[in-house]
Structures are given as C-alpha cells and as structure tokens.
Amino acid sequence: MVNAIGTETEKESRLRWWKDAKFGMFVHWGVYSLLGRGEWVMYASKIPVSEYEKLASEFNPVEFDAKEWVDVARRAGMKYIVITAKHHDGFAMYRSKADPFNIVDASPFGRDPMKELADACREAGIRLCFYYSHVIDWHHPHALHDTYNNLWDYELEKKAFYSYWNNKAKGQIRELLSEYGPVGLLWFDTSGGLSRKESEAIVAMIRELQPDCLINSRVSHWPGFGDYQSKGDNEIPMYGEETRPWETPMTLNQSWGYSTRDQVWKTADALVRKMVHIVSKGGNLLLNVGPTELGVIPEKSVERLEEVGAWLGRNGEAIYGTGESPFPYELEWGAVTVKPGVVYLHVYNGNWPNGELVLNGLKNNVRKAYALADPERRPLDVRQEYRAETDHHTMAVRVPEHAPDDYVSVIALEIEGEPDVDRTLVPQASGSLKADLALADIAEGSGTNTARWSFKAVEPGLFDVVLVSFKKSGAVWEREYDHEVSVEAAGRSVACVPKEDRVVEDSISCQHPYQEIHSVIGRIAIEAPGTHTLVLRSRQAKPKPAGPEIWQAAAVKLRSVKLVRV
Missing domain, CATH: 2.60.120 (Jelly Rolls)
Incomplete structure (x- = not known):
C-alpha cells in the first residue's frame, strides 16, 4: 500500500503546485457534443453502439484551436486544465493504439487535440491534466460498473471485465502518461465495483510512469486512495468536513457536456463568491466548460471566465498560494484566507457593512489594514477590544462608504505573528x-x-x-x-x-x-x-x-x- 499510495511527505510534495493553484478549468468535450444534450446522452437515450459510432464519422471540430482554449484559461486566471480524454461513451479524444474508437482514427477530424493542447499548455505555463473514465465504458462489451452499464447492446452475464480492464483501460492510461509529456493529474470518475487489488494496481502503474502525477479520490471507492478528495459534482462542503485536500468540480451552467437547452448561467458575482468561499475552506475550484461540436467554448462561458479573471487580476494575492480560514465557521459577510503575516477579509459586496467591518475572535495585533482595490494601499482605521470577563476579542475596520471592487472586496490585515484566533464557536457581528x-x-x-x-x-x-x-x-x-x-x-x-x-x-x-x-x-x-x-x-x-x-x-x-x- 505504501508503494501504491505513497507516504504523506511524498503526497504533500506532489500536491504543492495544485494547492497553490486554487483554480482550474474542467473541459467536457466529445462526440456527444454533436447532439447538444450533455455527456450522458448515450446512456439516457439508450443509443445503440452501432448508431453512436456513426456520430464519430460526423464529428469534425474544425474550429478547435488549442492555443485559444489555453488563452481563455489563462485570461480567467486558471492554472491547470483537466480535459475528458475519454468519457463514459468510450470515445478517446486522442490517438489511441489500444482502441480505434478515437478522434484520429474514427472521425474526419484526423488530428490529436490532446497533443495540440499539451503543446499549447507547455508554452503558456499551464498544467495539462486528463479526465479518464476508467470503469464505465458504454462502447466496450466487457466494461462493467456496479450501476451504469450498457445493457441495451450487451448482456450483463457475458461481460468479462478483465478483458476491458487489461486490454483497453490500462493501455489507454499508459498512453496518456507516456505520449503527452508531464501530466499534472489524472481525474478518474465513477469507480463503482473496482476491486481493491485493481485500485492498487492502477495507482502503482501511474506512480511508475509519472511519480509526480496527482490522482483524484474517484480512482477508487475504497477509502484512502488518491492524493486529494474530489467532492460531489457542484458540492461545497461544510467547514471542517474534509480532513485532506479537496476540490469542488462545478459547472458554469447546469450541464457538463455541451447542451443547447441549458442557458442557466451563473453570474460572475456568484462565481467569484463561490470561488472565494471554496478557497477559504481550503479547497480548489475546478470550473467546467462544455465546448460545441465544432470545438468552440461557448461565448457565455468565455464572457464569465473573463469577468472572473479580471477580478483575480486585482485580487489574486488573496487567492493563489493562500491557506484556509483559521475560523471554524462561515462568516456572515464573506470569507477569510491567510498568508504568513496577512489575513485577507473577502467581503461580499451584497453584505458590505455600513461604517465598520467587524470580526470577532482574532487575537493578533493588527499593524495595518487596507483595501486591495486601493492602488496606494492607504491605511484604514482599526479598533481592537478584549473583554476579559467573556474572553472575547473584537476587531473593527472602518471601511469606505461603498464597496471598492466588483463582486467581492478584499480588506488585507497585516498582523503580528501567525494568525491566532478563538477556535470556539462565537457570535458574529450580528450576534448570531x-x-x-x-x-x-x-x-x-x-x-x-x-x-x-x-x-x-x-x-x-x-x-x-x-x-x-x-x-x-x-x-x-x-x-x-x-x-x-x-x-x-x-x-x-x-x-x-x-x-x-x-x-x-x-x-x-x-x-x-x-x-x-x-x-x-x-x-x-x-x-x-x-x-x-x-x-x-x-x-x-x-x-x-x-x-x-x-x-x-x-x-x-x-x-x-x-x-x-x-
């Protein structure tokens, strides 16, 4: 198990870049984009393999531009990209020798977009990572999951999982780790039914091929696997719920793969607040886009990402490389992140206070407070009190009349020493x-x-x-x-x-x-x-x-x- 999972020191070393990055792009893109009904359309509509294969012959994303995709991620402030190299439909979005059902051999496109993305990411300094559906594969007759199987083409009793696992899944994972340069992480999904032995074997193979490649928790349903915890889709945990590094995979709208019917887009305000909230609890935000069948990231997605990126351009120091909030509860007005000697107060503009911003429980002496949006970083007045009879610390910052930034305004507190807070559940400014x-x-x-x-x-x-x-x-x-x-x-x-x-x-x-x-x-x-x-x-x-x-x-x-x- 030590060889398969690694020591805590090795894990921490592998995780450092990812924990500092905080923000990545998730990409769900494949043959299913042609139908515009999301990535589960084959299963939901019980499309026969023979019919689904015809879609591959029509899939020709001639407007795909790897450099443009990477530039969208860069402008958004994202530090890594996780793309579906193979989703549940079994179609590989790269040239695979293990199975001809892939974008190079089975479609008129004839190019390897993963290779082009690898080159573009390397040039831009962004880490390329792969999503791989290792257990579910509706195209392969012997893929076997504990719930989601293709039973309209194949008989459950005739499935021989080892045939799929040894001849396709492991071979394709080896290809991804051997032919595209350094891979930041492998993002696995829906591992239901995978044995502990096979879980250990796949982790060991990854460690052998690329020791620094991260592995998410969905590689196995057995406890303890993976370098970090992937939360449920769109799920943000409560404070203290996770004891190891974690991420929230989230969509910009309500779909993962491209959907013509889903126009419920999150606002830039909501996205920035959710990102701040996730980072303040110690997590990463993996934010999804679903490109079209032509290989274009939808305009609304690009617009939202650019708005988030503009905010990060002004406030990135309060996000990248920060530690989680030392307070054991959510704050009414926003969230907290920290760096050595600095506490960042992220105030949601809808909760901007009238006069003073109050924070209870901070014991450190505040040397200086200022708004990150202020280029001159002029000091704001700070009042600190301690009531011995209740052992209660209160700090109040005199803030401008109006929120100085879009969506979330950040007040930086330069403090003496490392953050020291009252870990008891204490009332907030409202008394609640x-x-x-x-x-x-x-x-x-x-x-x-x-x-x-x-x-x-x-x-x-x-x-x-x-x-x-x-x-x-x-x-x-x-x-x-x-x-x-x-x-x-x-x-x-x-x-x-x-x-x-x-x-x-x-x-x-x-x-x-x-x-x-x-x-x-x-x-x-x-x-x-x-x-x-x-x-x-x-x-x-x-x-x-x-x-x-x-x-x-x-x-x-x-x-x-x-x-x-x-």
Missing part, C-alpha cells in the same frame, strides 16, 4: 451563531442521533433556532423530516417537525440540483454570557461516511444549526 454539523460530536442512537457543540455567548439575548438543510430536486420533504427535531441551547429547549420555511435563492454553498432550506424550530433565550452547550437531536444528524463521499446522494442533508439573534 452558526454551527456546522461536521464540527459536532455525534452519537448515533436507535432512533435518534445526537449532535453536540460548545459555543460562547457574549451577551444575553433572544434567538431563533434555525435548521439549514439541503434538499435535492424532486425530493419529498415530509418523507425525510417525518419526525420531531429538538434543539437545546444554554439549558433551554425547543422542538417541532421542521417545515420548509424559507428557500435561500442565492446560497453560497448549495447548488443545483439542491436548494438550501431554512426551518425555524423555535425561539430560545440565552440569559447569561459564557460557554454553553448546543444539542441537536434528529435522525438527520448523521456522521460523515467513512469512505469517499462522491455524490450528494441523500434526498435531504442537514448541514447546520443557526442561532439568529432576534
């Missing part, structure tokens, strides 16, 4: 508090689970108790919350069967196909300052699964408890 389930001590019971947190009350007050849940499209709320949920804080209790009281339309963490739902459980009074216990009892208070959580499969997920000052 949020406790993520990932940070709770959870005890499982026969019918009800119990989650516990410790929190600090600075002042007495009246609070609404609010549950934050993510609900999947089409889920029946009453089926998931068919029981009473109770919350206890500072010795006072409230309970009810949660309702869908409010849908958050512009959630920072929740994305399609989920919606963020707030449910008011009741109202409690906290009568005295001090350290108290917060207790939640619900069947939805579930601990994190031991294995890699690849998709948000649950219909409803309980994410947090909030105490909202009335």
Whole structure:
C-alpha cells in the first residue's frame, strides 16, 4: 500500500503546485457534443453502439484551436486544465493504439487535440491534466460498473471485465502518461465495483510512469486512495468536513457536456463568491466548460471566465498560494484566507457593512489594514477590544462608504505573528451563531442521533433556532423530516417537525440540483454570557461516511444549526 499510495511527505510534495493553484478549468468535450444534450446522452437515450459510432464519422471540430482554449484559461486566471480524454461513451479524444474508437482514427477530424493542447499548455505555463473514465465504458462489451452499464447492446452475464480492464483501460492510461509529456493529474470518475487489488494496481502503474502525477479520490471507492478528495459534482462542503485536500468540480451552467437547452448561467458575482468561499475552506475550484461540436467554448462561458479573471487580476494575492480560514465557521459577510503575516477579509459586496467591518475572535495585533482595490494601499482605521470577563476579542475596520471592487472586496490585515484566533464557536457581528454539523460530536442512537457543540455567548439575548438543510430536486420533504427535531441551547429547549420555511435563492454553498432550506424550530433565550452547550437531536444528524463521499446522494442533508439573534 505504501508503494501504491505513497507516504504523506511524498503526497504533500506532489500536491504543492495544485494547492497553490486554487483554480482550474474542467473541459467536457466529445462526440456527444454533436447532439447538444450533455455527456450522458448515450446512456439516457439508450443509443445503440452501432448508431453512436456513426456520430464519430460526423464529428469534425474544425474550429478547435488549442492555443485559444489555453488563452481563455489563462485570461480567467486558471492554472491547470483537466480535459475528458475519454468519457463514459468510450470515445478517446486522442490517438489511441489500444482502441480505434478515437478522434484520429474514427472521425474526419484526423488530428490529436490532446497533443495540440499539451503543446499549447507547455508554452503558456499551464498544467495539462486528463479526465479518464476508467470503469464505465458504454462502447466496450466487457466494461462493467456496479450501476451504469450498457445493457441495451450487451448482456450483463457475458461481460468479462478483465478483458476491458487489461486490454483497453490500462493501455489507454499508459498512453496518456507516456505520449503527452508531464501530466499534472489524472481525474478518474465513477469507480463503482473496482476491486481493491485493481485500485492498487492502477495507482502503482501511474506512480511508475509519472511519480509526480496527482490522482483524484474517484480512482477508487475504497477509502484512502488518491492524493486529494474530489467532492460531489457542484458540492461545497461544510467547514471542517474534509480532513485532506479537496476540490469542488462545478459547472458554469447546469450541464457538463455541451447542451443547447441549458442557458442557466451563473453570474460572475456568484462565481467569484463561490470561488472565494471554496478557497477559504481550503479547497480548489475546478470550473467546467462544455465546448460545441465544432470545438468552440461557448461565448457565455468565455464572457464569465473573463469577468472572473479580471477580478483575480486585482485580487489574486488573496487567492493563489493562500491557506484556509483559521475560523471554524462561515462568516456572515464573506470569507477569510491567510498568508504568513496577512489575513485577507473577502467581503461580499451584497453584505458590505455600513461604517465598520467587524470580526470577532482574532487575537493578533493588527499593524495595518487596507483595501486591495486601493492602488496606494492607504491605511484604514482599526479598533481592537478584549473583554476579559467573556474572553472575547473584537476587531473593527472602518471601511469606505461603498464597496471598492466588483463582486467581492478584499480588506488585507497585516498582523503580528501567525494568525491566532478563538477556535470556539462565537457570535458574529450580528450576534448570531452558526454551527456546522461536521464540527459536532455525534452519537448515533436507535432512533435518534445526537449532535453536540460548545459555543460562547457574549451577551444575553433572544434567538431563533434555525435548521439549514439541503434538499435535492424532486425530493419529498415530509418523507425525510417525518419526525420531531429538538434543539437545546444554554439549558433551554425547543422542538417541532421542521417545515420548509424559507428557500435561500442565492446560497453560497448549495447548488443545483439542491436548494438550501431554512426551518425555524423555535425561539430560545440565552440569559447569561459564557460557554454553553448546543444539542441537536434528529435522525438527520448523521456522521460523515467513512469512505469517499462522491455524490450528494441523500434526498435531504442537514448541514447546520443557526442561532439568529432576534
């Protein structure tokens, strides 16, 4: 296992460039682009192999320009590109000797776009990485997944996985690592059913061919594989949910492969806020584009990426090479990233404060504060206080009347020493508090689970108790919350069967196909300052699964408890 997965030191060395990069381009492009209905169209429409192969003979992306694609990524501020060398349809987007079903041998295009991208990336200083569907392959008669198989052409009982695995999958992975120069990472997908032995074998082969090539967690469904965790599609974790490096693969709209019907584009404002939010929690954002059948990145995608890139051009020092927020909770007004001696406060413009920006819990002395958007970096007034009776630190920065930048405005704090913060859950500027389930001590019971947190009350007050849940499209709320949920804080209790009281339309963490739902459980009074216990009892208070959580499969997920000052 040491040879297959590597030591922690080796892993950290391989990961350094990726952790500093923060932002990459995902590209879903293949024969399926001809149909304009996404990359799962073959499976969704049960297109026979004989018919799908005819699409390859029509696939001629004559407008593909590798240098233009790489330039789009560069202008967006992206540091690496991950492209579908082979998706689930089995069609290789490069010249493969292991299978003639590829863009050079089976299409009139006759060129190898992966080779052209490798050359363009090398010239631009961007790392080229490959997505490879190693288990699902609807074109091959012997590919075998635990769920998503081609059963309209082939019989499940006649599949011999070893034939596909040894003759195609391993051969193509070897080709990708042998013929295109240094590969930044291999991005695997949907490993359901792959044995531990084969998982170890494929990792060992990669390490032998390119020791520095990163491997994502989806290489195997067995725990511990991969250099970093790929979250579920479009999934942003709660604070503290991941214990190893992670990324969020996200789409610019709601599709991965090109779709003529999907025009639900994320705004530049939403993209910048989500990127900041992800980076502040220690993650990378892998943002997807779906080029057309002619090889063109859609105009709306380019427009959005350029807007994000312009923001990064002004604020990149607060993103690239930064560390995650030292605060163990999400902040009401934005997010935090850090570098040695500097704390960056990313303030979402919609939450721009009137007069002062307040941050509780920072213990360091602030030497200077300024807005990154200010080319002269003129100092802003800072006020710091400490209340010994509650062991509470407060810092307030006098900010300009209007947000100085687009989307997210960054205030830099130059501090003495390394960031030192109160790791207790403390109230924010509004007096409210949020406790993520990932940070709770959870005890499982026969019918009800119990989650516990410790929190600090600075002042007495009246609070609404609010549950934050993510609900999947089409889920029946009453089926998931068919029981009473109770919350206890500072010795006072409230309970009810949660309702869908409010849908958050512009959630920072929740994305399609989920919606963020707030449910008011009741109202409690906290009568005295001090350290108290917060207790939640619900069947939805579930601990994190031991294995890699690849998709948000649950219909409803309980994410947090909030105490909202009335």
